[in-house]
Amino acid sequence: MPKDKEILTAKQVAEYLSIHPLTVHRYAREGKIPAFKIGTDWRFHKKYIERWIREKSGYHSEGKDKKDLL
16 A cells, blocks of 8 residues: 555544544534545545645635735
8 A cells, every 4th residue: 555645534634734533523524624424434635635734824824914904
């Protein structure tokens, strides 16, 4: 199995983001993080998680810039 897998489990995403696995499950249920279910298990495309991280980090810096302009 390749080391750099494309599909991640909630536990792997939690380790990647340094958060608790239950937080990953909650974010997935609430639609706050890109995810899909296989049966009862949440799965995550690594590329979408990485995009989500970039969008979230960009959102905060953009929001701050826009706020300064007002």
